[in-house]
Structure formats: structure tokens, C-alpha cells
Amino acid sequence: MGKVIIDxxxxxxxxxxxxxxxxxxxxxxxxxDPLTAAVPDKWRASDYGKGSRWRCRWYVLLPDGRRKQQTxxxxxxxxxxxxxxxxxxxxRSGKYHDARQGNRPFGEVASAWMxxxxxxRDSTYRRYERELRIHVLPRWGGVPVGRxxxxxxxxxVNSLHDGSADTVESGVPLAARTxxxxxxxxxxxxxxxxxxxxxxxxxxxERVVTPRIVRHDDDMVFLxxxxxxxxxxxxTELGRDVDGLLVRFLAYTGVRVGExxxxxxxxxxxxxxxxxxxxxxxxxxxGKAKLDAPKNGRARWAAFPSFLLxxxxxxxxxxxxxxxxxxxxxxxxLWVPNWRSxxxxxxxxxxxxxxxGASIHSLRHTYAxxxxxxxxxxxxxxxxxxHASATITLDTxxxxxxxxxGEVASAxxxxxxxxxxx
Numbered sequence: 225m226g227k228v229i230i231d232x233x234x235x236x237x238x239x240x241x242x243x244x245x246x247x248x249x250x251x252x253x254x255x256x257d258p259l260t261a262a263v264p265d266k267w268r269a270s271d272y273g274k275g276s277r278w279r280c281r282w283y284v285l286l287p288d289g290r291r292k293q294q295t296x297x298x299x300x301x302x303x304x305x306x307x308x309x310x311x312x313x314x315x316r317s318g319k320y321h322d323a324r325q326g327n328r329p330f331g332e333v334a335s336a337w338m339x340x341x342x343x344x345r346d347s348t349y350r351r352y353e354r355e356l357r358i359h360v361l362p363r364w365g366g367v368p369v370g371r372x373x374x375x376x377x378x379x380x381v382n383s384l385h386d387g388s389a390d391t392v393e394s395g396v397p398l399a400a401r402t403x404x405x406x407x408x409x410x411x412x413x414x415x416x417x418x419x420x421x422x423x424x425x426x427x428x429x430e431r432v433v434t435p436r437i438v439r440h441d442d443d444m445v446f447l448x449x450x451x452x453x454x455x456x457x458x459x460t461e462l463g464r465d466v467d468g469l470l471v472r473f474l475a476y477t478g479v480r481v482g483e484x485x486x487x488x489x490x491x492x493x494x495x496x497x498x499x500x501x502x503x504x505x506x507x508x509x510x511g512k513a514k515l516d517a518p519k520n521g522r523a524r525w526a527a528f529p530s531f532l533l534x535x536x537x538x539x540x541x542x543x544x545x546x547x548x549x550x551x552x553x554x555x556x557x558l559w560v561p562n563w564r565s566x567x568x569x570x571x572x573x574x575x576x577x578x579x580x581g582a583s584i585h586s587l588r589h590t591y592a593x594x595x596x597x598x599x600x601x602x603x604x605x606x607x608x609x610x611h612a613s614a615t616i617t618l619d620t621x622x623x624x625x626x627x628x629x630g631e632v633a634s635a636x637x638x639x640x641x642x643x644x645x646x
Contacts (some may be wrong), residue, residue, distance in 0.1 A: 226315040228282040228308035233297075234258060234273060238266040278304035282311060284322060286422075294322060325423040326370015330414065331361055333369050337417040345516065346508045353509075355410045358392040359384065364411070369418045374428045381407055385435050400435035407434055444620075445586040446593045447475070451577065458571035467567045469535045470550050470558070471587065477528050478591030478609045480504060481584050485558050486515060490545030492536060498527045499549075501610065505560065513559070520612040527608065560584075589621075596624045 234252070235244045244267040255261035258273040276297035283291045298304040314320035334356055341349055363380055364372065383389035384406065387397035398406070412429050419427055447455070452475040460468030474484060482504040491500040502523035506516040518524070528536070539549055550558045564584060572578055588609070595605055606617040 226312055228280050228311050228315075230301075230304050230308055231279040231281060232269075232277060233271045233275070233279050234269055234277045235263070235267050236269040243267075277301075280304055280308050280311070282308075282315065284315075284320065321422065321425045323370060325421075327368045328370075328418070328423055329365065330367050330369050330372065331365035333418045333421075333423065334361070334365075334414040336421075337414040340417070345506065345519075346514070347506050349509050350507065350511065352410050352413075355406050359389070359398075359406045360411050360414075362391050363389065369415065369423050372415070372424075372428050374431050377407075377411075377428050377432050381432060381434055400437045404434050404437065407432070444589045445580055445582045447577075447582060447586060447590045449594070451575065452476075452587070452590060454575040455571050455577070458574040459567050462570050462574065463567045464553065465535070466539065466550055466558075467563070469532070469539070470563075471568075471571070473528065473532060473536075473550075474584065474587035475590050476532065476594070477526050478588050478595070478605075479526050480519070480588060480610070481560055482506065483518060483610070485548070485550055485560055485563075487549040488545060489540045489543050489547050489549055492540055492549065493525075494533065494537065494540075496525075496527075497530060497533065498525045500524075501526050505557075518610055520610055522610075524607060524610050526610075592621050593624055596621060 235249070237243050244263070248263045248267055251262040252258060258277075263272075276299045278298040278301055280296045280298070281293060283293050286292055296307060298307065311320065338349075338352065338356070341352065344352070380389065381403060384391075384398050384403050385400075407429070412427075415424070415427060415429060418424050452472065456468040456471040456475075458468075459471045470484065473479070474481060477484075477499075479499070479501060483501050486503045486505050487499055487501070491502070493500065500523065501518055503515045504518050506514055508514045536549070539551070547555070548557050552558050568584055572580075572582055592605060592609065595608070600608075602614045602617050605621070606614045609617065611617045611620075
């Protein structure tokens, strides 16, 4: 694998296997035109006098374990020998890279990378596809991956930030978090794939700076209990009792709306005051609705307050356990997009919250704020919300926990005093 062979494309052995003699080689070396050199036909190869005389041949190991021959031609023997020596050193040290692999267009590499994303949730896959189509491919689709450098990527990032990028949605400045997802996750994922496949040597994103993500308290909308109740009442008036109940259920349990609408009657444990969250509504890669595992991939129990028990019992009365808990007027699944336009948005307007930025997901944030104010600890809140880790819960809601340094100091003081007084 570490050997480079140098071939003479112009000269060959004769039919008896005898190589060209010294006189023939010298005649060729002295001639300005190889076709006029005194070289007998028996030693002239089929490519004699055509193109570059010297060819280097070597083999590389592909990522799938196959060997592939590479070649490079030179006019002068000394150039071929220098290249062969350098290539052999690179092959033996593991630093070899074939620059021609970098000629692959980014669009081709991105398509191959997306083909490896069999572990993604369908909704995440569709988001990657959308970000590639709208923001990435218009700039990089036809550019060879080997020609993508740090400077050009930084200029692209800056243009995404100020809205001057050449995208499907040109003229719209993007938020810092959106830019990070596009650049680091999607574009960066495809470039990392290119490096892993040996198409490029280094990652051009390594020194690229993306806008700093600043978290403000107003990034999340927290509703008061009175606002939740007003929204629920408005939803009931605009729709049905189940619509108001769904608003309260989301605000007082923190369950995601896709999880709530995927609940069945059999998922409700009235004795324990909880529901079994084992699935959620999502979309497949073709945009069709489907039932999927919850976001973190694990089922969980979510507790609901006792004041919801009677209304939930009405929904479950004389209904098959496999039926949806929150049902449409005709008894089928309550589809979130329809519910949002038919009930949620009109209810938000009806109670004067249209300028608040409140979304259905705000009900989940509202639950977190209520639970923390009531004394919920991080692990309990994580379990209820279905976060993959307590770190996510802390990162999201750390600002809601009260500052209790004074209480801790007083507690330590009290423990010490009790011990010393014995």
C-alpha cells in the first residue's frame, strides 16, 4: 500500500522481454521531438510520444475497505521521482490525501450525508432537508468541497446574519440560534462527513465564528394562571368543552401538545392521577402524520392535578380504551394544525394576548414556571416534562428557580449550632 510505481509510458520491452538498451534511451533523452528520436519500433509503446512520459501508480484504501489505484503523469522523470517519494512518505505515515477527492460538489456530498441519517426522527430529517434546500444549497450546492475555505464560510455566515445571503428566502436576517443550526449542524455535518470519507483533510468550519446566542427571559412566554383560565374559557366558547380542557391539561401538566393528542383513554390512570406518555404525533419524511416515540425516545408517566380529574373522566366515560383521549368532533384524532387555526389562535386574540408571542408551547413553559414556584426540584420537573437529562431542564429554566443562598447559609448555621449545643 505504501509503494509508488513509476512507469515509462513511451518505452516498453520487446516481444522477447528485453528492455530498451542504453543507446535507445539516450537517443530519446537528446531528441527535441520524440518522434524523430532513433528509437527502434520494437521498444516504442502504443503511447510513444503522446502526452507526458512518466506515470506514477499507487493504491489507496477506501473507507469501505476496498483498494483503489491512483495515477498521476509527469513530463520529467525527476518530478515523478519527487512526487513518488513524498507520496510514499504520506502513505506510510497515514497523512496521505488525494486532492482530487475534493472535486466532489457539496450538493452530492450533502445528499450522501443525508442518506446516512437513518437515526434521525422524521421531523428532524425534514428540518435538515428544508435548511439545506433554503439556506445551504443555493450557496454551496455546486462548489467542490475541496474549495470551501474558512474565509468564504465566514462571509456566508455574516450574510446569513445580516440578511444578504443568497438563499430561497433572501433578505431575511436569521436569528443566532437558527444560524448555528444551519452552519454547525447541517452544513457542518455534511463537511464532517466529507472529511471522514477522505474528500477533505481539514474542517473549514473550525475557525468560523457564528453569532453569540443570548438567552433573554422574554425568549419564552410564561402565562399567569388567570391568563391560562381565560384562554381555556375562550377555547371552550369558540369550540367545545374538550378544547378548553386541552388548554388546561397542557398548562397544568407540561405535556407536549403532540403527546397530549396522541394519548388514548387507556393511557389515563385515574387512581394514580397520571397519564402514560408513550407516543407523540409527528410527521414522516413525506410530510404525512404518524405516531412516533416521545422526543427523548422513552415513555414516561406525567401527573395531572386533581381538579382535572372530573373533566378527564367525562372524556373517558363509556369510550373504548383505544380511542383518543382528546377527540375531534366526529370522534377521531384532534389534529394540532387544525386545532391551532380553529381554536388556539382565535382564543389568543379573544383574550388580548395576540401581541404577547404566546404559542401552544408557551403552555408547557407556563407549567414549568408554576411547578418551580410550587417547589418542584430539577429531577422531578425533568421526569414530568420528558427531558432527556436534567441538564436540559436546568439550561431551559434555571432562571426560574429562586435565589436561595441566604436560606442555605442560614440552614448551615442552624445545623452547626445544633451539633455544638449537644
